[in-house]
Amino acid sequence: MKSDIETRKDIEFLVNSFYDKVRRNPVLNYIFEDVVKVHWESHLPRMYDFWGSILLGEHSFSGNPMQKHVALSKRTPLTEKEFEEWLRVFRETVDALFEGRKAEEAKTRAEIIARLMLHKIQSA
Numbered sequence: 341m342k343s344d345i346e347t348r349k350d351i352e353f354l355v356n357s358f359y360d361k362v363r364r365n366p367v368l369n370y371i372f373e374d375v376v377k378v379h380w381e382s383h384l385p386r387m388y389d390f391w392g393s394i395l396l397g398e399h400s401f402s403g404n405p406m407q408k409h410v411a412l413s414k415r416t417p418l419t420e421k422e423f424e425e426w427l428r429v430f431r432e433t434v435d436a437l438f439e440g441r442k443a444e445e446a447k448t449r450a451e452i453i454a455r456l457m458l459h460k461i462q463s464a
C-alpha cells in the first residue's frame with residue numbers, strides 16, 4: 341500500500357517526479373525549456389517550498405505565482421489545453437506515488453489554483 345504525503349522528503353519526491361514528467365511532455369516541455377529556459381536548480385526548491393507550505397503548513401514559500409503566470413501567458417499561450425495537461429500529469433504523479441488525505445488535498449488544491457490562474461489569465 342502507498343503512504344500519504346507526510347514529510348519534506350515526500351514533497352521533494354513528488355515535485356521531482358512531476359517535473360521529470362513535465363520535461364518529457366510534448367505540450368508543456370517547450371514552455372519550461374524554450375520560452376522560459378528555467379533554472380531547474382532554483383525552480384525545484386521553490387516548488388518544494390510552495391507545496392510544503394500548502395500541504396505541510398511550512399510557511400517557507402513567498403512569491404506571487406498568479407502574477408508570474410499572467411506574465412508568462414503574454415509570452416506564450418497558456419490556455420485550457422496547457423492547464424488540463426499540467427493537471428493531468430500532476431494527478432497522475434500523485435496517484436502513482438501516494439495515497440491518503442494529503443494526496444487528495446494536493447490534487448484538489450492544484451485544481452483550484454489552476455482554475456484561478458486560467459481565469460486571471462483570461463481576464464488579464
Ligand code: HEM
Pocket residue numbers: 368371372376378379382383386387390402403404405408409412418419422423426449450451453454457
Ligand atoms: C499551464 C500550466 C503551467 C505552466 C506551463 C507553468 C509554468 C511555469 C513556469 C515556466 C514557471 C517559472 C519558472 C521560473 O521562472 O523559474 C512557473 C513557476 C511556478 N509555477 Fe507554474 N505553470 C503552470 C501551472 C501551475 C500551477 C497549476 C501551479 C500551482 C498549482 C503552478 C505553480 C507555480 C509556482 C508556485 C511557481 C513559482 C513562482 C515563483 O517563483 O514565485 N504552476 N510555472
